[in-house]
Amino acid sequence: MDKKKKRLIFRSVVLAILAGTLVFVLIVNAGSERPSLQEGVEAPNFKLDRLDQEGESIELHDLRGQGVMVNFWATYCEPCKEEMPYMDQLYEEYHDQGIEIVAVSVDRNESVINNFYNRLNLTFPSTHDRNNTVMELYEVVNLPASFFIRPDGTIERIVRGPVTLESLEGYFNEIRPQ
Amino acid sequence: MSDQSIRCECGHLNKEGTILCEACGKPIEGNQHIDGNDEKHVLEMRYEGSARRSQTYKRTFIDKTWAFFSSVKVGVWLIAITLVLSALGTVYPQEQFKNSPLPSSQFYAEEYGLTGQIFYQLGFHNMYSSWWYITLVALIGVSIIIASIDRYVPLRRALNNQKTKRHEVFVKRQRLVSKDNELNEDDVNKLKENLKSKRYKVYEDDGHVMAEKNRFSRWGAYVNHIGLIIILLAAIFRMFEVMHVDDYVWVREGETRVIPSTNQEYYVENTGFVYEEYDPETQEQFSRALEDVEDPVPKNFQTNAVIYRTTEETLPGQEPELEEVTRGEIRLNQPITFDGYALYQAGTQLEAEYDSMSFDVQLNDEVLGEFTFYSDEAPPEFHLEESDIMVSVDDWYPELEFTENGPSSFSKFPRNPGLIFSVENPDTGDSERFFYLQEDIIPLSEDNELVMNVTGVDRRSASGLTVKKDNTLPLFGLGAGIFMIGVVQGLYWYHRRVWIHPKGEGIYHIGVHTNKNWYGMKQELEKITEDTNVQEFEDQQELK
Incomplete structure (x- = not known):
C-alpha cells in the first residue's frame, strides 16, 4: 500500500481512539453528576409497611394502572406538613378516578408520624421508610419531594419542594388514567 | 505524487525531512535549518537528525492535528495551563466541601466576596470534575502519546x-573530536580493545570503526511516557464504582445502617463507640506535656462494628435478611476491611444524642412506678404495672425547638428531646400533664398532684465512617513503577558512540557522541586512548 495512505490511516485510527476515549470519559463523568431518576424513567419499585392499616404493606408495582403520587415527608419538615392537607383535600375526589397517594415518611419514630396523621385525620396511605432506603433509592436529599408516576409506572414529573392546591390538581390530571 | 525520499551519496534512501543521513550521517542539503545545524558547527544529534514526520507533512486535517499534538511546545503549554488551573482550584473549597446550606451561587460571593464570585462564575467551584478540566488532562495524554510515537519511530x-x-563531515562535526591522528595498526587495535573493555560493541567496515554502548538508555523517555499513560488510564477507571468508591455514613450506637455505594448489599452495625483521652493521673509520662493544654487530648476514637451482608435480594423498604461478614474495632487509620471495602473512622458526634430517659411517678412521696423511654422506639404509652397506671406520650420532639406554632422538632435525631406526658391520677381519675425538657420535668398545671422525676438519662454517640474501595491502586503502582524504570533507564546509563574514521595514509579522525554526561565521556576517553597516539579531544561546543 502507498506509504502516505498507510500513514494517514494510522494517524486517523490513533486520533479516533483517543477522541473516542475522551468522549466516553466525558459522558461517564456527566452521567455521574446527573441524577438517574428523571421524567420518563421507570420509577423504582419498593415495598413499605403501612402505618395506617396494621399488618398491610404497599408495593409500588401493585399500583400499576393507577396514577401514583409518592410523597417523601417528615414531621420535622414544616413545608411537608403544610402540603399534606392539600393532598388530603384532593385525595377523595381523585382516588375514585384512579389516583393513589403514598406518603413516605422518613422519620425515625412511628409514633410521631401517627400523631400527625391522626391529628389531621389524613386518609391516604401512610408508610414509614425506617432506614431511609427508599429515600436514597429515589435520590431525595431535601424534603418534601414528590414523584408523580403514570399508570404505566414511568415518572411523569418530579417536584422538589412543596406543592400548592392548584399545582397538585394539575399534576394529578397529568397522571390520571384515561 | 512524486517520491519525496532523498537519496544520499552513500546510497541510502532517506525520508523527506531527514536532516542527517540515517546511514552515513552526512548532513542533507536544504534541511539543516530544521535542527539549526546551519548556524552551528556541532551537529544536533537529539533525534539522530531523523525526519520527525510531524514537522514535514502538514497537508490533511489529520496531519495538522497530529502535528499539533506532536509538538513538545504544545505539550508543555498544556501542562502549564493545567498546573495553573489546578492550583487556582484550591484557592477556595470545591463545591462538595463547602459545608454550607447556602447554594453555591450565593455561598462563594457571600463568603469570599468578589473573588469568590469570580471563582464561582468561572466554574472553578467544581473544577476537577468539569468537562473542560478533564478535557485538558486528556489533551495532555493525547500529546504524550502522539509526541512519543512521533519521536520513537524515526529515532x-x-x-x-x-x-x-560514516561521512567525514558527520564525524568532524561531532561535539568531541580528535582530528588528523597518525595511528598505526597497533594503535587502532589498542583502541578497539580498550573500547571492548569499556563494554562497547565494536563494529568494523572497510577500516571504519564504530563503537556503541547502552543504546537502550535512549528509550527511557518513551518507557516513562508509557507509565504516565497507565496512570491516566487508572484515573479514568476511578470514575467507575466497580473500581473506586468514596462515601460516608453516620451510624449511631446500637444502629445498623446500609453502607452506601455498595448497592445496598452491605450493612454496618455500631455496637459501641469508645472515646478515650490522655490522662495525666494514670499515665505519668504525659503529665508534663498535658500541663499546658487546656482541653483534654483525645487518645482514641473507636467504633466497634459488625459488618453484615444481605443474604438475598429484598425489595427496597423491606428489612433484609443479614448474615455477619466480619466484626472488629475501627480506629483512626485502622479500618475494618471486607470484600475489597474499608471503613475508616472519620467523624464523631460524641454523646450528642439521648438513647433513653428514665422516669418515676410519685404520689404523696410514694413511688407508683418507673419507666424508661427509648428514643428509637418512642412508644405512645407505658403501663406502670405496680399501680396499673397508664402513662401516655402525647408528644415527642426529638430535637425540641419553639416556633410560632409552639413546640416542634427541628430534626428526627434526639439531640434535645422534649416529651409531653399524660398520667392518670389513680385518686382523682384526672389526667395530669408533664413536660420533659433538658433533663428536667415541668408540671403543665399547678394543680398536678402527681410528681414525675427524671431518674436517669443515657446518651449515645454517632460515628462517622468513610467507605473506601480502590481497585485502581495497583494500576497506579504499575504506572508509577514503569515511570521510574524509564527514569532510571534514561538517567543512569548513557548512549555513547565513538567513530574512528580513516582518512587514508594512517591518518584518522575520531568523533564521539554521548546523549548526556559529557564530562564522564571525557573521563572515559582518557582511558580508551591510553597508550595510543591519539591527540587530545577538543570540545567543539566550548570553542564557540
Missing part, C-alpha cells in the same frame, strides 16, 4: 539504519 529507525562507515 529507532535511524539507530537501526546507522552504518559503521
